[in-house]
Amino acid sequence: MFNQEPNNDYTMIVRQTPEGELTTTSLVIAEGTQVQHKNVLELLRKNQPDFEEFGPLTFETRKGSPLPQGGFAKSTTIAVLNREHAMLLMTYMRNTVVVRQFKKQLVKAFTDMERRLAAKPAFDPSQITRLEMAQMLLNAETERLALEAENKKMQPKADAYDCFIDASGSYSMGVVAKMLGVGQNWLFRELRNRGVLIPRGAMRNTPYQRHMGYFEVKAHRYEQPNGEEKVSYTTYVLPKGIDFIRRTLGFTRIDPMLPIPMN
Structure with missing residues (x-):
């Protein structure tokens, strides 16, 4: 799935979270290295303390796709990986030709996405609609009230x-x-x-x-x-x-x- 590099578009390999962190998943790496996903998850769990030296490992359960006869396919558990997690995982995998090729793509993907974010144009308020502006003001006020309520509860212990x-x-x-x-x-x-x-x-x-x-x-x-x-x-x-x-x-x-x- 990831052996080709059309237009150097790596968005299928690396994504940005709402908090701004770049991540990939165990499923992406399994497909890119042609290794069964269950084996990738097993490798992560077996060496979880090593990976968590670079941040907590997050596991998500994704609902299966709809079936023609009704219902859904079996849900899938995946691991969400930051850059350090992903690179460490690649070093723990057998160094086959396919794995080596995907290692290069993974490094390029993270580097390319970082450059895109760094080059992203500055925020332009003139492009915001009135509705979006109203929603932003509402969100800001909601956050302010929530923070104010939280601050009232905070009591230092020493x-x-x-x-x-x-x-x-x-x-x-x-x-x-x-x-x-x-x-x-x-x-x-x-x-x-x-x-x-x-x-x-x-x-x-x-x-x-x-x-x-x-x-x-x-x-x-x-x-x-x-x-x-x-x-x-x-x-x-x-x-x-x-x-x-x-x-x-x-x-x-x-x-x-x-x-x-x-x-």
Whole structure:
């Protein structure tokens, strides 16, 4: 199915999730390598701890297609794989000619999709209809009310943290890492693995939309030597985000005396 590369269109191999992450599936890899899907799933489950060093493995059950006589075919369980999952899986498979060919296609697919996303034109508000604008405003208000309700329920568990949570300003990820007693790189990696931060692309290490209430992202424009203007993004943690990170990573306490507000 994937031996040909018409127009270098890899969208049948790699897809983008609503959160912006590029993924493929165990079924795509099974078809591309001409290996039975059940054997691919068995390989994933047998080595699941290895794969989950690069983020949690997600398994989905897809409903079977309709049958002519009525009803549906048997449902299929598939694994959704990020880039690291997919590449590790390929190294665990027997290195046949077909597997080697598909390895190259898989690498090209992820690279091509990343380039497409990076080259995607900036958001153009003039192209939004009134109905779409109204829906966006409604969604924003719904999210605001939900976040407001959630914030009222949040109560820090440490007395020292009670004083800190009321502070204003945001904090760098490096400072938050010191509060937890870990390295900054470790903190970024674990938050990516837990689906809090985007793992790659132009928005790497910035939070997914569903977690934006705990962070602040600042854009920095800079000019390259060739005169091309670029934008980089830096993630900061809001005060309420400190306890969110602590709970997400399973820490029982933090040291609130370390942080220095970042303006």
